[in-house]
Amino acid sequence: QQQVRQSPQSLTVWEGETAILNCSYENSAFDYFPWYQQFPGEGPALLIAIRSVSDKKEDGGFTIFFNKREKNLSLHIKDSQPGDSATYFCAASENYAQGLTFGLGTRVSVFP
Amino acid sequence: NAGVIQTPRHKVTGKGQEATLWCEPISGHSAVFWYRQTIVQGLEFLTYFRNQAPIDDSGMPKERFSAQMPNQSHSTLKIQSTQPQDSAVYLCASSLETGAQNTLYFGAGTRLSVL
Numbered sequence: 001q002q003q004v005r006q007s008p009q010s011l012t013v014w015e016g017e018t019a020i021l022n023c024s025y026e027n028s029a030f031d032y033f034p035w036y037q038q039f040p041g042e043g044p045a046l047l048i049a050i051r052s053v054s055d056k057k058e059d060g061g062f063t064i065f066f067n068k069r070e071k072n073l074s075l076h077i078k079d080s081q082p083g084d085s086a087t088y089f090c091a092a093s094e095n096y097a098q099g100l101t102f103g104l105g106t107r108v109s110v111f112p
Numbered sequence: 113n114a115g116v117i118q119t120p121r122h123k124v125t126g127k128g129q130e131a132t133l134w135c136e137p138i139s140g141h142s143a144v145f146w147y148r149q150t151i152v153q154g155l156e157f158l159t160y161f162r163n164q165a166p167i168d169d170s171g172m173p174k175e176r177f178s179a180q181m182p183n184q185s186h187s188t189l190k191i192q193s194t195q196p197q198d199s200a201v202y203l204c205a206s207s208l209e210t211g212a213q214n215t216l217y218f219g220a221g222t223r224l225s226v227l
Binding site for chain 1: 171
């Protein structure tokens with residue numbers, strides 16, 4: 001079973017809207033939660049990350065909201081642009097020295 | 113900085129043949145990871161080296177798959193007797209492993225197709 005679950009599987013938004021991607025996890029020991037962005041034909045690239053001591057992290061138009069008690073987090077893409085169309089992966093690890101466990105991803109399509 | 117380099121980008125093998133995938137990590141990075149990506153399973157962790165030493169191979173199928181890192185500038189993933197279910201994109205990533213964040217820098221991957 002997936003230790004990191006993402007929803008929805010795919011998401012379509014119009015340019016300028018806020019896209020909301022959800023992620024939940026099972027392992028209470030997970031401490032570090034990065035989101036990776038992947039374009040077709042490329043490897044995933046780090047977009048933004050949060051540690052479990054924080055409940056919010058912002059970077060440009062991207063915001064992570066984290067709820068440790070509920071073991072879930074969300075990525076908000078504000079003012080979505082067609083260039084944000086990609087697959088977004090939520091990941092988690094117990095500490096920085098371990099490999100990441102990834103969710104199955106959310107494919108986001110932004111239409112002009 | 114050219115990033116993580118993976119070769120070849122595409123590899124086609126016949127069932128039962130051997131496939132060797134190559135990865136050149138970012139210079140100075142101490143950790144190298146291998147992942148397998150499919151639509152159904154997503155990104156699956158395979159194995160991890162730190163300073164060329166194998167640290168965790170818990171994701172590696174015990175038969176037919178092996179990984180090595182003979183020097184700090186390259187790692188290989190070898191699949192013996194390839195099967196159609198091995199078809200996937202194999203991703204290599206490297207990391208500095210410093211501080212409180214472990215940013216993985218991924219290569220573009222090798223797409224393996226087993227006919």
